[in-house]
Amino acid sequence: MRYSTQNVLPLFEPVSTGSVSGGAVPSFADLVRNFAEFGGTSVQALEGSIPYLINEFWTSGQRQAHSIHEVSYRACFKPQLPEFFIKRLTKSGDAVYDPFMGRGTTPVQAALMGRQPIGNDINPLSVLLANPRLAPPTIREVARRLDHVTWDKGEVDNPELLAFYSPQTLRHISALRNWLIERAPLDGMPDPINDWIRMVAINRLSGHSPGFFSVYTLPPNQAVSAQAQRKINKKRGQTPQDRDVKKLILKKTAALLRDGPMSSHPPALLTTGTAEFTPAIRSGSVHLVVTSPPFLDIVQYAEDNWLRSWFAGIDVASVAIAHHRTEEGWQNMVRDTLKELARIVKPGGHVAFEVGEVRNGKVFLERLVWAAAEGLPFDRLFVMVNQQEFTKTANCWGVRNNSKGTNSNRIVVLRRF
DNA sequence: AGTCCGGATATTTGAAGATA
């Protein structure tokens, strides 16, 4: 099913976060408890001292969200997740924040719903992926700009990459890379059209369909090493073919803009840095946080993104992405992050902190988050568990639904007092 | 000398849903 305006409109109505008096307006807890949009009713459970509410909350099956979200990134939640909370806990113009924004699902969804998008991530790649989609150019503008790129000014200056690209394709990619680094430097003034082109190009670098610049390789959220790619090529008997870089960028641009323009929204604030210290964000300025941190050391974000970082001109070694191997270290990181969120979130505002079960179902991260919030100025409301028959389409690496990998969204819901 | 164990490292993909 396509994402339609009809799906969006009701979301823009201001909603109350509930009130203890009167009882005419249901509280958020009541809304969650009584949720039954996909047939099932919420199951309540108490494990230890943690109240759980279990249901199918976000989507029935794999429902597509707004097309502007369709940017590949490792470990991103469905846009329906932030939508669920934004719809019920904020009104138009409110600020919605994600300290681990990744591809920017939360700020983009917030913008689509007329809220103020605020986002942060330690990886500079995040701003490059999120910011252009908050103010997209038109296809015509992109096409005109692409005609100005000096496509003949590219060399094969990194022969390793010939494992992924034909020489001609690599020359075009290099030409675009050089052109963007010169015309739209990362520390320079934003240029919505150039920044958009870079965002799309980053997303076309590698994948396993003809819509990408590369020969068939692993899925686009994880770039294999050049050495591993040479092995894949040998095993499959494949050689990189020429790809039309400009045409593919335009095609993906059209796909991203298919569902129409971005909604008008208050100005965005996107930063690059640690979630534990975000001085650019004013105290008490945020109404809702919807976020999901890295899960222990499961995903190697820097390595997975080496090819994208190369294209963008980011020095991967300079990006200090913390990998917490131990549960204790991870919980300390979460606590320090929650302390900063306590500063940023206004009284009465909420935090939806999404984690999952990892280590083959042995570690339930929401328990660590719940413990980390102890003693901070938050009411710990409950943990929502989103359970579906179907959790992901991926079956590479032998991942199967509801057996391997992370198969449930587990959201610790806090309210600032 | 042999075994066990935990941690580190290298290797490896296919089904579901949307769209044309």
Next chain:
DNA sequence: TATCTTCAAATATCCGGACT
């Protein structure tokens, strides 16, 4: 119907240290 796009790592192996 055909094609395109997407996707929160498990498993096998190696290595070094602890222990028998």
